[in-house]
Amino acid sequence: MRSFSTARILLVALGVVVVASFLPLWVTGYILGLLTLAYYFGVFAMAWDLLFGFAGEVNFGPTFLIGVGAYTAGILDNLYQPPIALCIAAGALAAVTAGVVLALPALRLRGPYFGLTTLVAVLILQNFIVVDAHLTGGEIGLTVPDVISISDGINYEIALWFMAMSGAILFWLSRSPVGLILQASGQDAVQAGALGFNVTKHKLAAFIISAFFSGLAGALLVFYLGSASVGTLVDITVSVQIIIAAVLGGRRTILGAVLGAVFLIAMSEALRPLGDLSNFVVFAMALVVVLLFPSGFFGLLTRTREQA
Amino acid sequence: MSTAARAHLEVAGLTKRFGGLVAVKGMSLAVGAGKILGLIGPNGSGKSTVMKLIMGIERPDAGSVRINGVEVAGWPSHRIARMGAGIVFQHSRPLHRQTVLENITLALLPDKLTQLLADPQTDKRARAIAERVGLSGVLDRRPATLPFADLRKIEIAKAIARDPQVLLIDEPFAGLTAKETAAFSELICELRDDGRAVLLVDHNVKSVARLVDRVIAMYVGERIAEGSADEVMRDETVRRVYLGGSLETAARPESSFRDATPFLAVDSVSVHYGKAQALDNVSIHIHAGEFVSVVGLNGAGKTTLFNTISGLLPYSGEIRREGSALRGHSAAAIARGGIVQCSEGRDLFVYMSVRENLDLGGQHLPAAERAAQIAWLFDLFPVLRDRQKQAAGTLSGGEQQMLTIARALMMKPKLLMLDEPTLGLAPVILEQISKALERLRQTTPITVLLAEQNVTFALPHADRVYVLEHARIVWEGEPAKFAAEMGTGYL
Numbered sequence: 001m002r003s004f005s006t007a008r009i010l011l012v013a014l015g016v017v018v019v020a021s022f023l024p025l026w027v028t029g030y031i032l033g034l035l036t037l038a039y040y041f042g043v044f045a046m047a048w049d050l051l052f053g054f055a056g057e058v059n060f061g062p063t064f065l066i067g068v069g070a071y072t073a074g075i076l077d078n079l080y081q082p083p084i085a086l087c088i089a090a091g092a093l094a095a096v097t098a099g100v101v102l103a104l105p106a107l108r109l110r111g112p113y114f115g116l117t118t119l120v121a122v123l124i125l126q127n128f129i130v131v132d133a134h135l136t137g138g139e140i141g142l143t144v145p146d147v148i149s150i151s152d153g154i155n156y157e158i159a160l161w162f163m164a165m166s167g168a169i170l171f172w173l174s175r176s177p178v179g180l181i182l183q184a185s186g187q188d189a190v191q192a193g194a195l196g197f198n199v200t201k202h203k204l205a206a207f208i209i210s211a212f213f214s215g216l217a218g219a220l221l222v223f224y225l226g227s228a229s230v231g232t233l234v235d236i237t238v239s240v241q242i243i244i245a246a247v248l249g250g251r252r253t254i255l256g257a258v259l260g261a262v263f264l265i266a267m268s269e270a271l272r273p274l275g276d277l278s279n280f281v282v283f284a285m286a287l288v289v290v291l292l293f294p295s296g297f298f299g300l301l302t303r304t305r306e307q308a
Numbered sequence: 309m310s311t312a313a314r315a316h317l318e319v320a321g322l323t324k325r326f327g328g329l330v331a332v333k334g335m336s337l338a339v340g341a342g343k344i345l346g347l348i349g350p351n352g353s354g355k356s357t358v359m360k361l362i363m364g365i366e367r368p369d370a371g372s373v374r375i376n377g378v379e380v381a382g383w384p385s386h387r388i389a390r391m392g393a394g395i396v397f398q399h400s401r402p403l404h405r406q407t408v409l410e411n412i413t414l415a416l417l418p419d420k421l422t423q424l425l426a427d428p429q430t431d432k433r434a435r436a437i438a439e440r441v442g443l444s445g446v447l448d449r450r451p452a453t454l455p456f457a458d459l460r461k462i463e464i465a466k467a468i469a470r471d472p473q474v475l476l477i478d479e480p481f482a483g484l485t486a487k488e489t490a491a492f493s494e495l496i497c498e499l500r501d502d503g504r505a506v507l508l509v510d511h512n513v514k515s516v517a518r519l520v521d522r523v524i525a526m527y528v529g530e531r532i533a534e535g536s537a538d539e540v541m542r543d544e545t546v547r548r549v550y551l552g553g554s555l556e557t558a559a560r561p562e563s564s565f566r567d568a569t570p571f572l573a574v575d576s577v578s579v580h581y582g583k584a585q586a587l588d589n590v591s592i593h594i595h596a597g598e599f600v601s602v603v604g605l606n607g608a609g610k611t612t613l614f615n616t617i618s619g620l621l622p623y624s625g626e627i628r629r630e631g632s633a634l635r636g637h638s639a640a641a642i643a644r645g646g647i648v649q650c651s652e653g654r655d656l657f658v659y660m661s662v663r664e665n666l667d668l669g670g671q672h673l674p675a676a677e678r679a680a681q682i683a684w685l686f687d688l689f690p691v692l693r694d695r696q697k698q699a700a701g702t703l704s705g706g707e708q709q710m711l712t713i714a715r716a717l718m719m720k721p722k723l724l725m726l727d728e729p730t731l732g733l734a735p736v737i738l739e740q741i742s743k744a745l746e747r748l749r750q751t752t753p754i755t756v757l758l759a760e761q762n763v764t765f766a767l768p769h770a771d772r773v774y775v776l777e778h779a780r781i782v783w784e785g786e787p788a789k790f791a792a793e794m795g796t797g798y799l
């Protein structure tokens with residue numbers, strides 16, 4: 001029953017992606033731009049869900065990993081201008097390295113302390129970026145000389161298929177035997193240990209995978225935007241938005257995180273006329289969804305389908 | 309060959325301290341292949357800690373744990389598991405979003421990050437194990453939809469899946485019906501016949517007597533007896549720990565309490581936790597000024613009864629205080645009204661000093677009255693006067709218990725409910741608390757409801773005793789008659 005519904009979910013998801021890939025034929029460049037952003041955001045949220053939903057660790061600082069990836073790629077491009085692909089690879093690698101350095105000591109801590117460590121990591125990164133302005137552009141932001149493409153359509157397709165690939169890999173991982181062990185480690189580390197599983201090893205692996213996709217997406221985003229700034233990539237509010245997107249979409253669903261991200265960006269755009277009030281309305285809606293449908297959008301969708 | 313030479317599990321000199329409390333003191337035991345050892349002891353005796361130390365869930369402070377001759381003490385638990393040890397936890401902790409089959413499959417997976425595709429062989433084995441423990445019919449169900457006995461089966465299936473040489477089972481029959489217990493016993497015997505070494509941990513000999521080859525009895529962290537089930541049941545020390553010596557009771561007859569309506573009346577109360585029935589049609593009453601003990605083993609429902617009276621749990625039936633129903637009153641209102649519970653967990657503010665904890669308990673009293681009350685309590689528990697400035701968390705277990713009782717008394721309760729005050733305490737401390745309770749009974753008009761599995765402690769003060777067993781009241785009477793009528797059930 002489970003494998004049947006897994007296959008069905010993947011099939012439906014593929015259908016949605018294929019349909020979405022034809023969007024540039026119909027919608028304006030402005031909307032494509034918003035969706036491009038939403039897709040990268042979706043990858044951030046999916047990577048976060050692997051850690052929270054499966055490994056059971058709340059990473060309050062997803063932007064630490066994203067920021068390290070983005071700024072590494074951007075700074076490298078600024079200094080030496082190697083091929084963009086190399087910059088992006090370096091960004092992903094740096095995020096993984098930073099993730100390991102952070103997670104190794106942090107995973108020894110229990111309960112809320114892991115989360116607090118990740119939160120502090122964001123603040124440290126943020127401070128570093130601001131202080132080391134000659135390298136990072138400081139508060140003004142970092143401008144990179146290269147972009148992947150100036151075509152809205154191409155940028156859109158890159159973001160879409162990158163998201164689809166990331167989603168497929170993360171989703172498949174979450175449903176694999178390793179995903180099962182990860183989930184057991186997250187829910188009851190004592191029992192997972194007694195069953196012979198090295199809980200720290202599995203959680204660290206999850207953190208590395210999460211860091212890889214976060215850093216990769218962060219680096220790609222820099223070469224889409226042509227710039228990187230604390231406000232768009234690193235700030236705690238960005239972290240909170242990623243977390244809200246993942247929870248809205250549905251914890252432990254991976255794919256739901258994309259729905260949450262698209263929803264968040266679409267809503268804040270639709271409510272832009274409200275000015276400062278728009279954030280308030282979006283967050284209030286998020287609160288209502290979390291309170292009424294704790295399993296999120298994705299949980300709602302799959303449940304109705306299973307019943308049908 | 310001697311048993312010890314081919315023993316699968318050998319434990320020697322195992323010691324564990326938690327702060328000031330020595331939970332396990334120099335424990336030694338050995339279980340051979342194809343044998344079942346029972347490890348029994350009252351609540352807080354350290355038997356579960358022994359199990360956790362063997363499994364590596366807690367790190368021992370000293371001592372040795374050998375599995376098939378390999379020293380594993382201090383290893384992390386996943387490595388001990390790979391050495392051939394498995395544990396069946398008392399509480400079922402399945403993955404709730406996965407099916408029964410997936411829960412069993414989990415236990416069959418190797419500890420590798422490269423295992424990314426499901427192995428059809430694993431699926432086959434998981435199904436075979438499910439068949440063996442009797443879960444074939446519910447493979448595709450989620451754990452939340454299953455009865456309690458099936459959840460226990462999932463736990464044992466997971467343990468079997470790792471094919472352990474040494475199997476530790478915590479309270480194998482807790483919460484099971486007689487029929488389920490029989491089926492479970494049979495399964496445990498089969499596992500023994502496979503040549504595994506099995507350690508059963510339980511409260512009393514009676515529950516495991518039919519299965520075990522030998523029994524070790526523990527009390528406050530130490531071994532007090534070892535032998536066959538019969539020998540341990542006849543052992544003098546064991547009898548004293550479980551039943552007490554010759555009882556000196558000072559019970560006042562119920563007719564001496566003049567109130568026509570009892571201070572508290574619990575009338576046909578039932579409580580459910582999901583599928584498990586925690587209280588089944590329980591009726592008890594307490595007169596004003598009376599000292600009533602509720603005796604029962606761990607899991608009998610004592611704490612549930614107290615929490616229900618305190619207004620913390622939904623129930624069917626009626627609870628009346630001086631004739632008027634308590635239903636609808638919040639837990640806070642019930643406590644303010646003078647029904648105060650001293651919980652088993654002690655719930656002290658560990659970073660606050662003794663004095664601050666007491667002051668907090670007496671918040672609602674005027675300053676002068678509070679001072680007088682504290683002075684009276686320091687007379688009742690002199691040790692607390694000496695420790696006034698010390699942080700509560702640094703007190704010994706016995707002192708913490710005294711502070712908990714003292715703090716509850718700061719609220720000037722009309723009815724004081726004490727939940728297992730003796731949990732994990734050494735006999736000498738018990739005596740101090742016992743004396744304080746006796747003084748309380750003789751010098752104040754306070755009404756006390758005491759829940760205990762330590763009969764020695766519960767009986768001497770009591771005017772009346774109830775016995776709670778598997779969520780039901782099975783006996784009510786004077787403490788003097790307890791040993792004769794109910795005693796054997798508590799060995």
